[in-house]
Amino acid sequence: xxxxxxKKLHGILDKWNPDIAxxxxxxxxxxxxxxxxxxxxxxxxxxxxxxxxxQFSFKPAFAYATCTIAIVFxxxxxxxxxxxxxxxxxxxxxxxxxxxxxxxRGNS
Amino acid sequence: MKHFAKILLLALSLGAITAALxxxxxSKQIDDKDDLAWIKIQFNLDQEHLNRVRKLHxxxxxxxxxxxxxxxxxxxxxxxxxxxxxxxxxxxxxxxxECATVQTECHASMLEYxxxxxxxxxxxxxxxxxxxxMKCIVQPASRPGLx
Numbered sequence: 001x002x003x004x005x006x007k008k009l010h011g012i013l014d015k016w017n018p019d020i021a022x023x024x025x026x027x028x029x030x031x032x033x034x035x036x037x038x039x040x041x042x043x044x045x046x047x048x049x050x051x052x053x054x055q056f057s058f059k060p061a062f063a064y065a066t067c068t069i070a071i072v073f074x075x076x077x078x079x080x081x082x083x084x085x086x087x088x089x090x091x092x093x094x095x096x097x098x099x100x101x102x103x104x105r106g107n108s
Numbered sequence: 109m110k111h112f113a114k115i116l117l118l119a120l121s122l123g124a125i126t127a128a129l130x131x132x133x134x135s136k137q138i139d140d141k142d143d144l145a146w147i148k149i150q151f152n153l154d155q156e157h158l159n160r161v162r163k164l165h166x167x168x169x170x171x172x173x174x175x176x177x178x179x180x181x182x183x184x185x186x187x188x189x190x191x192x193x194x195x196x197x198x199x200x201x202x203x204x205x206e207c208a209t210v211q212t213e214c215h216a217s218m219l220e221y222x223x224x225x226x227x228x229x230x231x232x233x234x235x236x237x238x239x240x241x242m243k244c245i246v247q248p249a250s251r252p253g254l255x
Contacts, residue, residue, distance in 0.1 A: 050109055057112035066115055070123035077123075078130025085135065089146035090240070096143040097168065097221065098244050099175040099214050103183070 147225070151233045161228050168221040175214045182207045215245050 023029075041047055056062045095101045138145050144165060148158060186203040193200060222241040226234035 053112050054109055057115055063115050063118075066119040067122050070119035071126045074123035074126030075130060078127040078134075081127070081131050082134040085131075085138070086146065086149060089138065089149065093143055093146040094241075094244055097165075097172065097218065099172050099179055099218075100211075102172070102176050103179045 147237075151229050151237065153228065157228045161225055164221065164224050164228075168217075171217055171221075175210070175217060178210045179214065182210045218245060 138149060142148070144158070144162060147153060147161060153161065182203070186200070186207055189197070189200045189203050218241075222238060226237050229237060
């Protein structure tokens with residue numbers, strides 16, 4: 001389907017004959033500009049970095065390492081969170097045995 | 109970058125699932141309405157010791173309620189004397205002394221309770237427990253409940 005459309009389009013373009021004078025070096029100038037832009041893009045830090053990351057990401061070791069770090073981080077967050085919950089339970093216990101805290105809470 | 113994004117997404121999901129699992133498993137072990145939940149988790153008491161601590165706690169709670177009434181009475185007496193006077197009178201002095209006496213009584217009862225609970229723990233746990241509970245008696249300003 002796409003090939004048919006391409007053929008049709010090429011046919012129309014071949015028949016199209018604009019009456020414009022094209023400079024002699026037009027084609028090579030266009031390619032030079034494309035090459036210069038491509039080079040400028042590839043020389044940016046972001047492009048190099050993303051290229052490097054992309055290359056690394058195809059290595060299984062990278063996937064294992066990333067997942068391991070994420071799991072360790074998840075464990076850390078989980079235990080941090082439970083430590084906070086335990087701190088709340090400690091506070092609850094202290095409040096239950098301290099008559100001064102209970103009196104303050106009763107008055108507020 | 110699509111491949112990298114997929115790995116990152118997978119890693120983030122794994123991290124989130126791990127964190128959620130830890131929180132879920134840990135919170136499953138806790139009854140959040142139990143006053144002794146902290147003691148149970150922190151000091152890993154077996155059922156026999158926990159039952160004894162619970163008995164001590166229940167006995168102490170009736171004393172604690174009595175102390176609350178005493179604190180409230182002595183405080184309101186002092187409050188009303190202060191409000192009705194413009195200088196320190198012998199009655200105010202006596203009310204201040206009464207508040208201090210109630211406080212001493214309360215601290216002594218709390219300490220007695222803390223000692224009895226600590227006897228149900230392993231010696232190293234008892235030390236940690238006593239250190240934590242001493243904050244209620246020695247440094248009232250840093251009580252977790254008042255923060």
